Amino acid sequence: MPYCSCLNGYEPKSQPDWSVSDYSGGCERKTKFQCETPNSSNKDKDRFLPILNMKLPNHSQSIGVGSDGECEAACLSNCSCTAYAFTTNGGCSIWNVGGIVILVLVFVFVMLRRRKRHVGAGTSVEGSLVAFSYRDLQNATKNFSEKLGGGGFGSVFKGALPDSSVVAVKKLESISQGEKQFRTEVSTIGTVQHVNLVRLRGFCSEGTKKLLVYDYMPNGSLDSKLFHEDKLLDWKVRYQIALGTARGLTYLHEKCRDCIIHCDVKPENILLDADFVPKVADFGLAKLVGRDFSRVLTTFRGTRGYLAPEWISGVAITAKADTYSYGMMLFEFVSGRRNFEASEDGQVRFFPTFAANMVHQGGNVLNLLDPRLAGKADIEEVTRVIKVASWCVQDDEAHRPSMGQVVQILEGFLDVSLPPIPRALQAIVDNEENIVFFTDSSSTQSSQVKSNVSTASSQAKSNISSNSN
Template sequence: MILTNHYYTMIHLVLICLCIESFSSLAADTISGNQTLSGNQTVVSSGGKFELGFFTPGASSKYYIGIWYKKVRNETVVWVANRETPILDSNSAQLKILDGNLVLLNESRAIIWSTDLNSTSSSKSSVVAVLGDDGNLVLRDGSGSNSTSVEPLWESFDNPSDTWLPGGRLAYDKRTGKKQRLISWKNTEDPAPGLFSLELDPKRKQYIIKWNKREQYWKSGAWNEHIFSDVPEMRLNYIYNFTYIDTANESYFTYSLYNPSDISRFIMDVSGQIKQLSWVSTDWILFWSQPRQQCGVYAYCGAFGSCNQNSLPFCNCLPGFKHKSESDWVLKDYSGGCVREIDLQCENNRSRSSYGREDKFLMQPYMSLPLHPQSVAVGSIGECKSSCLRNCSCTAYAYDENSCSLWNGELLNLQQLAQGDGNGRTIYIRLSASSSVFSGGKNNRGAVIGASLGSAVAVLALLAIVMAVMWRRRGKSVGSSNGVEGSLVAFGYKDLQNATKNFLDKLGEGGFGSVFRGTLPDSSAIAVKKLESIGQGEKQFRTEVSTIGTIQHMNLVRLRGFCSEGNKKLLVYDYMDKGSLASHLFHANELKVLEWKMRYEIALGIARGLLYLHEKCRDCIIHCDIKPENILLDSEFCPKVADFGLAKLVGRDFSRVLTTMRGTRGYLAPEWILGVAITAKADVYSYGMMLFELISGRRNSENSEEGRVKYFPSLAARVTVDGGDILGLLDAALDRNADVEEVLKICKVACWCIQDEEDIRPSMGQVVQILEGLMDVNTPPIPRSLQLFVESQERIVFFTDSTSASQSSQTKSNNSSTSSRSNSRTATSPTD
């Protein structure tokens, strides 16, 4: 009995040892011929960066073999083997070496994925799979003492899924014509190949994104040995080092990280955008994405879905249609699109004579039309409609200037544009006459007609008033005091020619035109902006007149009037004697140095002006381009927020607005890059970036004599948060002559304003209270985006340098956009 007990004890010990040996071997970086991987077992790369094993995406109950970051808290998968063939029970499945291949066996021991090598030059029994610290899974001959130098038999880098890791490549094989592609997941819970792919265009040495592998909707632009021409952000990219390789057999790009300790990746996202992300502290930070606008992704909303950049969600079904798959839309997979709520009558009744009675068309104005229409030669919109009705496959038509366009089958890439957008067209969508959108019949039609007539009467009345005012003022002395105080003056073009001496004294030139100094008959000085860009200038003109003409505040520049005669569009402002804030900060040798007390008052005045725009106007006005060039100083150095050409009005019933990217690089808030809805907090971010320049008297980003990039916000944040010589941050011209508490307060405010997540930035109302001494300010956290700079000042990754100073205080610099977004949040507050 004792012997028996010892016998069983020995057996248990042996089994335990075998289990320990088995698990410890799988904890290494290699799968050899006598090992299998199942259940929760994983393989970890030698440096501990990557892990290979079974995973389930999101709330899915399906299992896949994948590679993910070992040290990243949020499970981030970079490669998937069985994308299209998931398994239901990972404990019964096996990943193993079989006949010289790495294979995945399902619960029934059937091979559902394989490296698919026909033959190997080495012994099949010696083949091993090794997970590298670069995330590359390599199949190679494991025999010999120096097996790591053996040419790989197969590697995951040659078979990417949706992620391009440093050291990987997206190549074009010249011998076979085969292209390696990054292909998006279907949705966040399904890694099956989606509709969006990134591939190399070898003829033009550029990358392109395609929908369904056939419709190209984005290109990087040609490689010029430094950057891709259509990705200017790369000029200031200090994370990646791109290299182009062109051999007799293949051509490809590869990239490496300047700092090997960084964790970074490119992905072909489910959104149809290519994205560059880096892991910072606790979350992934998005540095850029292309296309910038979500609606720039072809067919993002699927068939009969309409993409609207000015709404959330971006995708909606056309009236009379419903989601094809509710579950897919919940997962933000819109590729399935929409289907009609009621089938077309013509599909059930093939009598041509009945088509016109049983199918109708819904008018959809301000649309970006689908591609590939069929053109039909007709003489009227009625004939165009009839041409579509005669063909049951015709689903929509559009008519414009004797041109009739028809579309057959599913409508793709429809985009709803803003009302008044010059690119908008009207399309007529075919629906069953029984569709709910036509219910109400005459009553609805009467309401529409009534509303249209009411709008027309209102517009005519407004035009009559405007014409009467212009006629009365036409013959009067320009700028005379006969006008109503606070109202805009409609100047004549000849009057402004005389006032500016035929536009002789040019103050400067900006993105939308030139600015000239002038003098009115009453001897008051004016600045006249002559809009020269017809396309953009018209839009700029309407925006500035409608925005600035309705507001008055001591810290906002005053628009005195305008001129609109044909293509001649001019804006007339008060002239600011002291020029722009930029001229005093960045050209101090030529002008009087701004003392600290004056800088503090300027910061407070700008904050008050923005507070008025954000909270005191009838509509919230987001300026969208706050920077030193757009802050003007009067004779008393009182700051005036100027240049509202990019301003965006937001009704009080809305908390945010979606708009195209605008503004100046270096001052853009992170949320711009995603094309998501912005709030007034975008101005807060720009204000914070400008505060840093007000403190230092220099551009936030500068090149040192050693050729390195110095980024002031990172230094200021570190000194502010960790403690240090706060007066050492000051403009050297001030010779440390400043109130240390005020400097610290301004630095804290600036750091709060540039937090990555807009929710924890202060409002301009809070900023004003802090600067007025009515509210205390806590020590801010260092923004996650700046943490990349804290250890080294040699690289710029997230934020970029601002544009050079404008030639004039009265003009706008050319717009250029680059920004990024952090998806993380910090649970803290800028104030007590």
């Protein structure tokens, strides 16, 4: 239905404009007023149309009359008068052509302002999800001039929408899906909303041009804060980021209609808002797993250094692959450096192995802490994080906790027992010469164990028990 319609006796001033939903020209009378055609035979047919429950327009003129009939006659006798209202308390008010013109001009001004704001704002397709044209996003990003970063799925650019909101526009690369499949998957991603997930605002799909529009995160990605000297995050902030990230992954794995395996959990895909609240990014871009299927084979590959053993061996993947990647990232929360980067004194070549052994031997975990923190951390939290990380990177996925369990442990609602040292990590200690360093497509250094060590584990399942307190 149209947003506007003309009163009886009036018609659109410009029918072509109305046919394209442009009502700014307003309406005009089909016949002239009595005073405009005094000799017309139609003059006795002029009457007023009563309209109830209306808010009276401004700019009225008061007339000193004592009845409704006198008020009507006063308006009829004035050729400029187009409407009147009479109340026992307020008396007679009339609106002349000038007043109506003012109202129309105000209406046109508001309409034009609203139209200007929506130029290039896209078309809503489902809920809050918006379909943008490629030109819209070219304008929003100033022809993709300010690059924020890039990864396996494509490059990301900063932009601003007509409503002044700042967005991050991702230009997807190597997307072979058809239009219908792409829109279906984007629609699914658009319905996934959580405080610890980056919100999808909209998308663009024009031929081979596939783009996604997200909320902009002013504090950038976690790696830019965790691994740089001038961007030190204190321990409390790191712990809250770890907890928020776990909550976001739990939502993807357990709370969505379809279990969403992220497949590329790493610091670059954890974004921070203005208050350093973590937001998991790039979820849903990998394979979606229906609840009827506990496992899925896919050719997708995550970032080296965070890959679970099952990725490398080519076996089926479950949500526990995300748990492994999260665990590898969790070690970096403690050390403040990449897992494969050697310590300053050169004594520690692969931090996860060193940390797992330290906890297993009952050593002082504060010695594992990022030296920039100068030991300022809760020792129980540091111990808890390293234990959780060690459980998350167990060789056998069945021995890893779910992300929901990780949340409960970090929140303090579950106790966590001493984890066994995973075989893959122990292999690095025994065969340090087999460590091979890589640089992936996003220029992020990573590591991978080059060995034929079996990923099968005979270790006991994790003994995570409810806190008795």
